[in-house]
Amino acid sequence: GYGFMVDFAEATPDPLNPLPRAGVFGAVSWFAMPAWKSPTYLGEAEASRSGTSEQVDWESAIQEGRKRSATVYLPVGYNESQDTRYPTLYVLDGGVAMSQGAFKNTLDNLINDRIEPVIAVFVPTDPETEGGIIWPTEKYNERVASELVPMIDERYRTVREASRRAVVGATNAGDAAFYSAFHYPEVFGRVGGLWPIVFQQNLTKEIPNPADQPLVIYQTWGRYHIRSPHEAWDQVMDNRTLFAELREKGYHPAGGEVPEGF
Numbered sequence: 169g170y171g172f173m174v175d176f177a178e179a180t181p182d183p184l185n186p187l188p189r190a191g192v193f194g195a196v197s198w199f200a201m202p203a204w205k206s207p208t209y210l211g212e213a214e215a216s217r218s219g220t221s222e223q224v225d226w227e228s229a230i231q232e233g234r235k236r237s238a239t240v241y242l243p244v245g246y247n248e249s250q251d252t253r254y255p256t257l258y259v260l261d262g263g264v265a266m267s268q269g270a271f272k273n274t275l276d277n278l279i280n281d282r283i284e285p286v287i288a289v290f291v292p293t294d295p296e297t298e299g300g301i302i303w304p305t306e307k308y309n310e311r312v313a314s315e316l317v318p319m320i321d322e323r324y325r326t327v328r329e330a331s332r333r334a335v336v337g338a339t340n341a342g343d344a345a346f347y348s349a350f351h352y353p354e355v356f357g358r359v360g361g362l363w364p365i366v367f368q369q370n371l372t373k374e375i376p377n378p379a380d381q382p383l384v385i386y387q388t389w390g391r392y393h394i395r396s397p398h399e400a401w402d403q404v405m406d407n408r409t410l411f412a413e414l415r416e417k418g419y420h421p422a423g424g425e426v427p428e429g430f
Contacts, residue, residue, distance in 0.1 A: 170429075171196030213276035219243045221272065226319060230311040231294070238262065238316060240324065241272060241288040243279050253325045254287045255332040258312060258356070260348075261302060261341035262290025269338070289320055293341075302337075302344045309344055313352040334358035334384075339430075340365050342387075346410075350374045353381040360386040363393060363430060366406045378418040387411055388423035394430045 169189040171179035179194040189198035212218075225237045239262060243254065265271040271290070279285050291312055293302050302308050312335075321328050335356045337345040342364025349359035353376060364387065376383075387410065395402040407425070414421045 169196040169198050209274050209277035210270040211277070212273055217244055217276050217279070219246070219272070219276055219279070224319065224323070226315065228311045228315055230315060231307055234294075234296075236294075236311065236316075237292070239266065239290040239292075240320065241275060241290065242324070243275070243285040243287070245285065246287075246325075250325075252285075253327045254285055256317075256320065256326050256334070257286050257288045258317070258333070258335045258348075259288060259290045259341075260308075260312070260335065260337035260344050261293050261339075263292035265338070265341075266290055287320070287324055287326060289316065291316065301340045305344045305347050309348045309351065313348060313355045317355055330355055330357035331382075331384075332357070334360065336360035336362070336386075337364070338362040342366075343371070346371050346387075347374075349383055349385075350376055353383075357382070358384040361388075363389050363403075364407065364410075365394070365403060366410050367401050367403070371410055372413045375413055375417050375419075383419060385414060385419055385421040386423045387414070387421050389425060390428040390430060391425055392429040 169191045171181055171191055171194065173179050179191060179196055181188055181195050182197040185197040185199065187198040189196050220242050221239050222242070223237055223239055225235060227233050228236045246254070259265045259271060262271075271288070275286070275288055294308060317333070320326060327333075330353065333356055335345045335348045336359065337343075339362075342361030343366050345359050345361050346364065346366070349356045350371070351374070387407070389403065389407040391404060393403040393407065395404060404425075411421060411424065
């Protein structure tokens, strides 16, 4: 998607392009190369492959007793197989991942095809945060690791090992996912960041030693990630630095830079 911002006003679509799309900064236009095809796994899955979702609620002691909630995805077959235990996937900023990322459809379509069955926990951002973003991350991540994870392990048939528990997120939630993995090694053994916005935490100084904390890491970002020369920050450079620092430290992150935008 792309749009025009005249004199720093709100984004407007291209008047010569009839394909509309909602973007980060408002209404924009959509463009794709002729050979591009939308991923088929984003569409609604057949009923026989559709997992179920349910909400869990709790009062967070870490966040002054405020009520918090999360959506738990159970893969197809969960209720029929009473002895099987499942790895868990914690999706930060989970509300957006479900509504805009079609994450449930993706799980439905890929489980038992390209990925193994998994319990996914979608953790929305705190409603009182400005702009609905995960910032600051400390209390958000602490309640996920110390309150939500134990509750999910108690209520559902999970594999209670860090190596079988992942935390993932996109953009600002990607930063939060790395923060969680670095600060709670006993909880998360796998981490994924899609277009993470990493300048908000100085993550390169917080990378643990792989000898003490082996992590499976995925990090990918676009060559045209967001940047602001006037404010002296560039997410392309910051992601390149983090990726390089992970490798220098001794990790083997998958992913890398792709020729796309934000």
